[in-house]
Amino acid sequence: MLELQTLDMVLPFAILLLPLGGFVVLALFGDWIKKDKEDAGAGYLACATVIASFGLAAWTTARLYGLMAGPSGLRFSQPYLGFEWIEAGGFRVPLSLLVDPLSCVMMLVVTGVGALIHVYSLGYMAHDEEKVRFFSYLNLFTFFMLLLVMGGSLPILFVGWEGVGLCSYLLIGFWYKRNSASAAGLKAFVVNRVGDAGLILGMVFIYHAFGSLDLVDIADNAGSLAPEALWQWGPVTIACLLLFVGATGKSAQIPLHVWLPDAMEGPTPVSALIHAATMVTAGVYLVARLGPLYHQSETAMLVVAVTGAVTALMAGTIAIVQTDIKRVLAYSTVSQLGFMFLAAGVGAFGVAVFHLYTHAFFKALLFLGSGSVIHAMSGEQDMRRMGGLRKKIPWTFWTFLVGTLAIAGIPPLAGFFSKDEILLGALVSGHTVLFGLALFTALLTAAYMARLLFLTFFGEFRGGPDAEHHVHESPWSMLGPLVLLAIGSAGAGFVKIPHIVEPVLRLPETAAHHVAWLPAVATLSGVLGILIAWYLYLSMPDLRASLASALRPALRVFAAKYWFDDVYDAFVRRVVVGGSDTLLWKRVDAGVIDGSVNGIARAVSGWAETLRPVQTGFVRHYALLILAGAVALVSYLLWS
Amino acid sequence: MEHPAFVHHAVLLSLVLFGLGTLGVFLRRNVITVLMCVELMLNGVNLAFVAFSRAAGTLDGQVLVFFVMVVAAAEAAVGLAIVIALHRTKDTLDVDAFDLMKG
Numbered sequence: 001m002l003e004l005q006t007l008d009m010v011l012p013f014a015i016l017l018l019p020l021g022g023f024v025v026l027a028l029f030g031d032w033i034k035k036d037k038e039d040a041g042a043g044y045l046a047c048a049t050v051i052a053s054f055g056l057a058a059w060t061t062a063r064l065y066g067l068m069a070g071p072s073g074l075r076f077s078q079p080y081l082g083f084e085w086i087e088a089g090g091f092r093v094p095l096s097l098l099v100d101p102l103s104c105v106m107m108l109v110v111t112g113v114g115a116l117i118h119v120y121s122l123g124y125m126a127h128d129e130e131k132v133r134f135f136s137y138l139n140l141f142t143f144f145m146l147l148l149v150m151g152g153s154l155p156i157l158f159v160g161w162e163g164v165g166l167c168s169y170l171l172i173g174f175w176y177k178r179n180s181a182s183a184a185g186l187k188a189f190v191v192n193r194v195g196d197a198g199l200i201l202g203m204v205f206i207y208h209a210f211g212s213l214d215l216v217d218i219a220d221n222a223g224s225l226a227p228e229a230l231w232q233w234g235p236v237t238i239a240c241l242l243l244f245v246g247a248t249g250k251s252a253q254i255p256l257h258v259w260l261p262d263a264m265e266g267p268t269p270v271s272a273l274i275h276a277a278t279m280v281t282a283g284v285y286l287v288a289r290l291g292p293l294y295h296q297s298e299t300a301m302l303v304v305a306v307t308g309a310v311t312a313l314m315a316g317t318i319a320i321v322q323t324d325i326k327r328v329l330a331y332s333t334v335s336q337l338g339f340m341f342l343a344a345g346v347g348a349f350g351v352a353v354f355h356l357y358t359h360a361f362f363k364a365l366l367f368l369g370s371g372s373v374i375h376a377m378s379g380e381q382d383m384r385r386m387g388g389l390r391k392k393i394p395w396t397f398w399t400f401l402v403g404t405l406a407i408a409g410i411p412p413l414a415g416f417f418s419k420d421e422i423l424l425g426a427l428v429s430g431h432t433v434l435f436g437l438a439l440f441t442a443l444l445t446a447a448y449m450a451r452l453l454f455l456t457f458f459g460e461f462r463g464g465p466d467a468e469h470h471v472h473e474s475p476w477s478m479l480g481p482l483v484l485l486a487i488g489s490a491g492a493g494f495v496k497i498p499h500i501v502e503p504v505l506r507l508p509e510t511a512a513h514h515v516a517w518l519p520a521v522a523t524l525s526g527v528l529g530i531l532i533a534w535y536l537y538l539s540m541p542d543l544r545a546s547l548a549s550a551l552r553p554a555l556r557v558f559a560a561k562y563w564f565d566d567v568y569d570a571f572v573r574r575v576v577v578g579g580s581d582t583l584l585w586k587r588v589d590a591g592v593i594d595g596s597v598n599g600i601a602r603a604v605s606g607w608a609e610t611l612r613p614v615q616t617g618f619v620r621h622y623a624l625l626i627l628a629g630a631v632a633l634v635s636y637l638l639w640s
Numbered sequence: 641m642e643h644p645a646f647v648h649h650a651v652l653l654s655l656v657l658f659g660l661g662t663l664g665v666f667l668r669r670n671v672i673t674v675l676m677c678v679e680l681m682l683n684g685v686n687l688a689f690v691a692f693s694r695a696a697g698t699l700d701g702q703v704l705v706f707f708v709m710v711v712a713a714a715e716a717a718v719g720l721a722i723v724i725a726l727h728r729t730k731d732t733l734d735v736d737a738f739d740l741m742k743g
Contacts, residue, residue, distance in 0.1 A: 611743075613743065614743065615741060615742060615743030616739070616742060616743075617738075617739030617740060617741040617742030617743075618735070618736060618739055619674075619735050619738065620665070620666050620735065623665055623666065624666065627662065
């Protein structure tokens with residue numbers, strides 16, 4: 001029988017510190033490792049730390065399951081090295097982690113998918129001169145992401161949260177010589193700050209309500225708080241909504257989704273790791289982790305569900321009209337994250353994590369596949385100049401096909417199971433409208449992914465003879481991860497994540513529902529979406545032209561991305577920049593602040609000019625004044 | 641207890657000494673003379689201390705005189721050092737020649 005041992009206290013910290021160690025070594029000794037341009041030593045080191053981390057995470061998971069099956073009936077462990085990070089009065093933040101089934105799932109996703117993407121990067125970044133910098137950032141990201149999902153209290157989670165934001169910024173702007181890349185990095189950082197402000201305020205409210213920021217304390221005590229009905233603005237509702245603002249920023253939900261499509265300026269492995277599989281799901285993890293708290297507030301749940309459903313639909317419609325292969329996937333990610341929030345919002349927190357987990361496989365696969373396509377096309381990302389690549393890069397094509405079918409929800413691939421459960425959750429919770437939206441979005445998902453597939457791999461090559469001559473299959477370091485992720489995308493759905501994760505949340509038991517017709521309808525919507533794309537893009541292109549002219553107003557809205565960027569741009573330019581310029585700078589700063597400082601200086605100098613003749617420089621005048629002072633003092637003492 | 645007339649005369653004398661010293665400080669232009677006048681003022685004060693001490697029958701005033709004498713000795717040493725420095729820089733000891741503090 002297994003007992004809790006020192007090993008269980010130390011092992012999780014080892015998982016964390018391996019990638020951090022990799023980062024430190026690469027950051028300090030990178031130039032020494034990099035002997036010449038083609039040397040891949042830095043990449044091997046980065047891969048080794050993450051793979052080792054994955055091994056330790058698997059070991060930790062196995063031990064946790066042993067402990068849970070053991071006589072102590074342990075539900076979780078809180079590794080703690082015995083010292084505090086913050087200790088101020090009654091407020092203390094121990095440097096502790098939380099290892100339970102939820103964090104184990106997240107840990108395995110982060111290190112598992114992360115390791116595959118690290119290996120893929122070996123091939124993808126082989127010709128880049130700054131491999132050391134790239135791999136050190138990737139390792140640092142892995143560390144912060146692990147800290148985020150393993151942190152035992154909200155402040156520790158927050159450190160990871162900010163850390164992944166930093167790495168996201170660094171990696172989006174990795175090719176900083178391109179203006180668009182550094183601008184996109186900045187945009188991601190600034191938009192995320194808006195969300196992070198909400199997260200901090202939410203933590204303050206939670207501390208106010210619970211007197212603790214420990215995740216286990218919150219989960220234990222949330223049930224004892226009074227539930228808050230719809231439109232009742234109690235502390236729980238406000239805290240949940242503020243935390244959700246943070247989640248919308250990190251997980252690219254409306255209205256803070258604008259940074260994610262631009263984030264595609266980064267290298268493709270970064271898009272796969274950070275902006276598809278792991279970091280952007282941090283918001284979903286946060287909401288699922290605090291599920292017991294959200295469960296107490298009907299308003300917060302409704303807001304989460306509606307935001308998720310609307311985001312899923314809007315991003316899906318935008319994806320339909322994009323021509324850049326990575327931007328289609330970016331909007332698809334936003335849409336799938338919307339699905340996850342919909343699941344969380346209707347109370348199916350376990351299902352949200354389930355979709356997070358399956359999505360990590362197939363979206364990482366799709367991004368890496370698109371990277372392989374871009375690699376084959378020597379950097380071309382516009383789908384209008386692709387086509388017919390099926391025969392030329394068969395490995396990429398077949399793995400991409402698996403990913404497409406998985407995200408479209410075709411059984412028995414991974415996406416089918418999780419999407420089906422989300423639809424089921426929406427249906428049984430009674431949100432019929434949201435269910436309808438989700439079903440329609442599922443159809444859209446299949447349609448835009450099939451469109452991407454057909455435009456890229458089918459038909460005739462449209463990039464000209466020169467580009468056609470250069471098309472080549474990627475090296476094995478890139479194809480290997482693709483094949484493994486394809487296997488994952490096919491089989492991951494058979495692991496019933498909700499059953500594993502839901503006991504962690506300590507929510508009241510609900511009866512299991514089954515709706516016999518739902519899997520058939522969900523599958524049908526996926527097939528229908530693919531068929532529509534087939535007809536419009538392969539079978540009958542004439543029909544597409546006439547349909548496009550009929551739907552022109554709607555398509556224009558989609559192509560303009562619902563004008564979110566334009567509105568923000570106008571707001572920033574008019575209100576923020578304009579207001580700073582005319583009011584804050586010219587009036588407040590130059591007028592009030594500079595005016596008062598200069599005014600004081602001028603007054604002092606004026607008075608000094610008036611008083612300076614008093615200083616004659618003759619000793620006897622000073623002596624006379626001393627005498628006068630002494631006489632005055634003595635007179636005062638004698639006659640007062 | 642001494643006769644009150646004695647105290648009266650002693651204080652009168654000390655006042656005269658102090659007044660002479662003060663006048664000297666203000667009117668004389670040679671730095672050394674000014675220093676000597678300061679000594680005169682201090683000794684006038686000393687005389688008053690001693691007289692009041694005799695009148696009151698306590699030793700407090702006489703003890704204070706010793707302190708004043710020590711301070712006066714130190715002041716004379718520092719003062720004469722300054723006088724030498726002044727003479728070296730300006731070749732004169734006229735107090736009105738030193739007006740660097742003029743505003």
